[in-house]
Amino acid sequence: xxxxxxxxxxxxxxxxxxxxxxxxxxxxxxxxxxxxxxxxxxxxxxxxxxxxxxxxxxxxxxxxxxxxxxxxxxxxxxxxxxxxxxxxxxxxxxxxxxxxxxxxxxxxxxxxxxxxxxxxxxxxxxxxxxxxxxxxxxxxxxxxxxxxxxxxxxxxxxxxxxxxxxxxxxxxxxxxxxxxxxxxxxxxxxxxxxxxxxxxxxxxxxxxxxxxxxxxxxxxxxxxxxxxxxxxxxxxxxxxxxxxxxxxxxxxxxxxxxxxxxxxxxxxxxxxxxxxx
Ligand SMILES: C[S@@+](CC[C@H](N)C(=O)[O-])C[C@H]1O[C@@H](n2cnc3c(N)ncnc32)[C@H](O)[C@@H]1O
Numbered sequence: 001x002x003x004x005x006x007x008x009x010x011x012x013x014x015x016x017x018x019x020x021x022x023x024x025x026x027x028x029x030x031x032x033x034x035x036x037x038x039x040x041x042x043x044x045x046x047x048x049x050x051x052x053x054x055x056x057x058x059x060x061x062x063x064x065x066x067x068x069x070x071x072x073x074x075x076x077x078x079x080x081x082x083x084x085x086x087x088x089x090x091x092x093x094x095x096x097x098x099x100x101x102x103x104x105x106x107x108x109x110x111x112x113x114x115x116x117x118x119x120x121x122x123x124x125x126x127x128x129x130x131x132x133x134x135x136x137x138x139x140x141x142x143x144x145x146x147x148x149x150x151x152x153x154x155x156x157x158x159x160x161x162x163x164x165x166x167x168x169x170x171x172x173x174x175x176x177x178x179x180x181x182x183x184x185x186x187x188x189x190x191x192x193x194x195x196x197x198x199x200x201x202x203x204x205x206x207x208x209x210x211x212x213x214x215x216x217x218x219x220x221x222x223x224x225x226x227x228x229x230x231x232x233x234x235x236x237x238x239x240x241x242x243x244x245x246x247x248x249x250x251x252x253x254x255x256x257x258x259x260x261x262x263x264x265x266x267x268x269x270x271x272x273x274x275x276x277x
Contacts, residue, residue, distance in 0.1 A: 001053055003046050006030060010060045017064050025069050029059045032073040066198040078123040081130075084152050085121050088145035090208035092123040095271050096184050098263045099124060099237055102274055103180065104131045106235060114180035115140070115229070117170050117222050120208060122150030124182055129159045138176070140168040143207055170221045173229060181226040184239035185218035187211040215241055220251055227255050230277055235260070238273050245270040 001009075010026030019025065031041045033055050034048070048056070062072050070076040070091040076083055078092040079100060085091055112135035116125040119139030129135055141147045144167045151165050188209045193201060200209070211217050219240065226236045236257060240248050245262075252259065252275050263272040 001048050003030065003034075003041060003044065003048055006048055006053065006056055007041075010056065013060060014063060019063065019066070021069075025063055026060070028069050029063065029072060030056055033059070067203055068199045071203060076121070078121075079127050081126070081157070083121045083123050083126075084149060084156070086149065087203055088143060088205055089121040089149045090204055092121055095265050096124060096239055097127075098265065098272050099182060099184070099239055100127045100131065102261055102263060102272070103128055103182065103235075103237055106274075107132055107135065107180065110134065110179070112136070112179050113177075114138075114182060115173065115176070115178045117173075117181065117183035117225075118142075118185050118208070118218070119150045119165060120146050120184075122153040122165070124184060125150070125163060125165075126154060126157055126159065128182070129154075129162055130157070136162045137164075139163065139165045140170070140173065141165075142167075142169040143205065146205070146208075170218065170225050173225060176229060177231045178229055178234060179231055180235045180237065181222070181230060182237040183222045185211070185222055187215045187219055187239075187241040187244060189213070189215040211241070214247070215244060216247060216251065219244075219248055223248075223251055223255055223257070227257075227277065233276055236273075236275050238275075239271060240273060242267075242269045242271070245273070248273060 007026050011023045014022035014025055027038050031038045033052050059072050070085050071087055076085050076091050079097050112132055114137045116139040119125055119141045125137050125139040129137055139150055147165050147167045154163055186209050188211050190210055190213055257275040259275045261274040262270050265271040
């Protein structure tokens, strides 16, 4: 079978199950199996060996069950770097990239010591360490397996000596003061989890999504803890959910935080809040 035939085959069965991204999914999966870029795959018309056809069919059948492509190929790009992901860590999202540039701007040329609460795959902590050579960071996560995944990513990128990754919950951070606390906490309202797309609801870790009855449980914990552990003039950088801006802004105000910057996503929703004490 030739690559184009196989791509059509994959794309057609995914389309028959109403998977909107059927074509691109088929391409990404085949390029992963053949270990070539998507661009190369599209311009080359090669014969695919039987072993790879079998692999392709088996990965397509996982996608048919709505497993996200990132879990099937075990990686996701974030700010032009590939991160290892499996079902224990949230798949990095484009909105989260919005946190990084303002942090880089605020702390450029400074000796930054920071904490990432809910480190997941390690995409945030890695991006800050990469952009700011004089920075050191601690990443914590309540999920042990997520911490292991973050370790895999940070080891691959050779940043071991500037980072510590710990299996801890936000309540367990003690006796340290940071210039920056950054967090993309779980912020989905509990009863809305059932209404999320199947890919997310069935496969991504609940602990990475569930923000409790009003979506604010972990956000509040992060704000309360940051009050205690930020240095004077330290910065709290938070990603929040769509529609949460006014409630989060109120909690920040009640805890004596002053907003210094907000960032909107591509659909004009406020998704990141930067504030200081
Ligand atoms: C939305 S995910 C973010 C993952 C990653 N930082 C990213 O942006 O892709 C939230 C993460 O917070 C972790 N988490 C949930 N509750 C927590 C808590 N109380 N303390 C620390 N981490 C927590 C979850 O395990 C999950 O990895």
